[in-house]
Amino acid sequence: MIPKSVRGRGVKQSVRNGSAAVFACLLLLVFAYPGLSQSQAYRRFPELEAAVRDLASRYPQLVEVTSIGKSVEGRELLLITLTDRQSGSPGSKPALFVVGNLEGQHVAASELILGIAQELARGWSRSDSIRSLLRQCTFYLLPRANPDGAERLFGKVRWEQAGNVLPWDDDFDDAADEDGPEDLNGDGWITQMRVPDPDGDYLADPQEPRLLRKVDRSKGESGQYKVYTEGLDNDGDGEYNEDGLGGICLDRNFPHSYPYHQPGAGRYQLQAPEARAIVDFLLGHRNVAASLAYCLHENLLLPSSGERQSAGTAPTAETGTLRAPAAARRQASAQPATSLHEDDLPYYRRASEVFRKLVGVGDRSLITTPKPEGAYFEWAYFQYGIPSFATPGWYPAPESGPAPKSDTSGAEGPPTATSLARSLLRSARAPQERVGESLDAEWLRWFDKHAGGAGFLPWRRFRHPQLGEVEIGGFLPGARVNPPDSLLPELIRRHARFCVELASWLPQIEVDSLNVQALGSEVYRLTLRVRNRGYFPTVLAHAVRARAVKPTRVEIETQAELLSGNKYAFLEPIAGSKSQKTEWILRGKKGQEVRIAVIAEKAGTVRRTIRL
Ligand SMILES: [Ca+2]
Ligand SMILES: [Ca+2]
Ligand SMILES: [Ca+2]
Ligand SMILES: [Ca+2]
Incomplete structure (x- = not known):
């Protein structure tokens, strides 16, 4: 039975009325993820704001908190300005801008940035090098760029809200946000439904029955399941959860290589007030001399050798911007620049080397990143003209198999929690499954080994009023971009070291x-x-x-x-x-x-x- 409270209603109602996540909480007691009550590390907006203001009250000589704008729902975009004011005003010094949580579900970014600010403030009294750094330069830190999206990982019903919450008609039926997901089984999470159906495109992976993989009909396989986001067809158009809450994905809304008419990109550049606020802030603060974005893009795992990549091989296609200058020359002049200037490459190579060393990152990560179209970090380099770096912050390494590839004809993974997230994944993110090796399988191995299996909710039977017998389960929202919170303190220490290093590189x-x-x-x-x-x-x-x-x-x-x-x-x-x-x-x-x-x-x- 569907809980009465959510039957036939939209997401907004179910957020208010959804049932508690008793089962999930029991399962995940040890490994706390965002949205779980036992997670002390991941903060909702009010807690984050309190922590930011607390920092300012404890270090008034260093820290000032302001707001650079408001989200669609009116939450402040809180900016921490951190510098030794006695040696000069913040605007008179070269500055490093650090921004995070451009994707709503990526709340680890906020914790990393808040943690970096705390490390810097503490370091001021303990470390000569940090003291002299804070005399010379300014840190502008924006820990939560998408507070409305982030809140969706913390409510009574939780899901991945990548974009903001500006009303948006995803399926062009002249109604906006009319069919979002529902927490049908009342576990507090929006996961997936698999519905037995021979016409379906998925079957249970014989090697790992928890996972689904796409049917290969050319090999004579037949389908076993149709897969949907958990919920009802609220508007009776035959589609399930095709038009959930919002919105615009901030990191597709910046004015460089802007992907017109693509899912999540918005109607026009900087339509999202959150993205607009960031650009307004930077245009008004010309002293910002470098940028570090904690987001689901990546350009810090670049080859650290001086070897040029030849056009077409693009080993970092998955991770960002670096393409061979030769390829740049061949680019049609009408195309936006997407290659770093040859003379700027050494700075990026050096940053990559130092980043790998200080943060302790190998070559491979399970986190896949989309094509950087309309991405903030690209705008910061190509249009605003500063060294600009992007990192998801966390690099869970695969347990086995080759590095995940970006260009694969492999099957697309099952849909994710919201229609926006789903469409973004479909259009931009590397497919969750690739020929031969399944990225989902590697994630599952990672969760099994490092998080006691938390990160995946087992399939449970449920009687769906429109679809009949289904099973509900799948990956825990947010768990594939945010580490278990026990890993955060060490990550913060490492990233703080990198930020200190990066700030020491600012021109002076x-x-x-x-x-x-x-x-x-x-x-x-x-x-x-x-x-x-x-x-x-x-x-x-x-x-x-x-x-x-x-x-x-x-x-x-x-x-x-x-x-x-x-x-x-x-x-x-x-x-x-x-x-x-x-x-x-x-x-x-x-x-x-x-x-x-x-x-x-x-x-x-x-x-x-x-x-x-
Ligand atoms: Ca619609
Ligand atoms: Ca659920
Ligand atoms: Ca519809
Ligand atoms: Ca529908």
């Missing part, structure tokens, strides 16, 4: 030398040498091409007469540890004051005064 200009040489007859030569003591350049090569970052400007202010050299001069980009010289010839009186300002958009501002 300083005056290497400023000299006056008397040439006689009240004529003087003024020589200025500006050095970038960071590792990243003052302007990336791509940012020059895209005109995304202003050139570094040198201004001279004096009553003396300028005989040569400009009042305003522009410097070429300065690579890390390198310097650049500027000269003026002046006619003036001995002792006359000359003021110099060097203003670098991403690398700070320095001012000096000297007398002739």
Whole structure:
């Protein structure tokens, strides 16, 4: 029987009235996942907000909490600004922007970022290097970009809400969000239903009966099940849960390589207020000099050797942006840039090496990532012009078999919790199943070995009012992107180390030398040498091409007469540890004051005064 409370109603009602997850909680007592009451580590929005504000009250000299905008449901997009204010205002220093939870169900991102902020604040009193880092640079940390989506993993009924909750008509029937899933068996989770049907496209995997795999009719196999998200056909259109809550997937809504008319992409770029708020913030904070996104994209597992990839092989196609410059040259000019500028590659390679070392990541991960179309981290590099990195944060390694491949003709896995998540998976994510080896099977092995089997809810029989006898079960929502919470503390420590390293790479200009040489007859030569003591350049090569970052400007202010050299001069980009010289010839009186300002958009501002 369907619980009366959810019979024939939509998701919103069942969220309020759904039954408790007694069975699931018993099963998962030891390994706590988001949404489980015993999980202390994963926070709902009010708890996250309390933790963020608590940090600000404990470290008022370092931490400020503001909001950069509101979600569709009115939750604040909380920004932690972290820097030593005594050494300068946050906006006057080069900054690292760290954003997470672009996909609603990816709540581990929020915990990682909050944890990084806490580590930095604590480190200020304990570590000389963190203290000096916080004098030089600013951290802007946005732990929960999609708070409305995230809440769906914590209610009485929980599911993966990848996108935001802006009403959206997924199936073009002129009704928005009219048929979301229901928690029919009352276990608190929206999982899957498998319905015995010889016309179905799935059969129980003979090697692992918990799993379903797609039928290969060319081998004479016949179907066993049709697979649906758990729920009813609320609007009687013959489809089950085809149009759930919302929405727009933020990480498909940014203005670069925007996937027009694709599921989750929205009607237009930055239609999602959450994505728009991020772009507005960054455009208004030109001091942001690098970005790290905790999201379901990835570009930090790049080959760390200098070997160029030839066009077409694209071993990192699954993981992001790096394609051979040769391939870039062949790209039709009408296509958006999708390859890193050749001169920017060394920074990405170095970041990859350091990331692998500090975070302890191998070559393979069970987390598959979609094609980066309309993705934030791509926009940050290609349009905003800064080094931009993306990571899911957690890299569960497969127990066996070859690395999951991205390009496979293998069968698509069964649908997931919401229609949005499902359509996103279908259109973008690597298929859950591939020829020969099943990614789902590897996940199951991982859960069995590392989480006592938690992460998968066994199939249980249920009498469905529209479909008859079905079974309900499948992967626990959120468990394939968020680690069991016992793993979080160590992950936070590792990622904090990486963030500290990355921030230490930000470009930082300083005056290497400023000299006056008397040439006689009240004529003087003024020589200025500006050095970038960071590792990243003052302007990336791509940012020059895209005109995304202003050139570094040198201004001279004096009553003396300028005989040569400009009042305003522009410097070429300065690579890390390198310097650049500027000269003026002046006619003036001995002792006359000359003021110099060097203003670098991403690398700070320095001012000096000297007398002739
Ligand atoms: Ca609809
Ligand atoms: Ca359920
Ligand atoms: Ca419909
Ligand atoms: Ca329907």
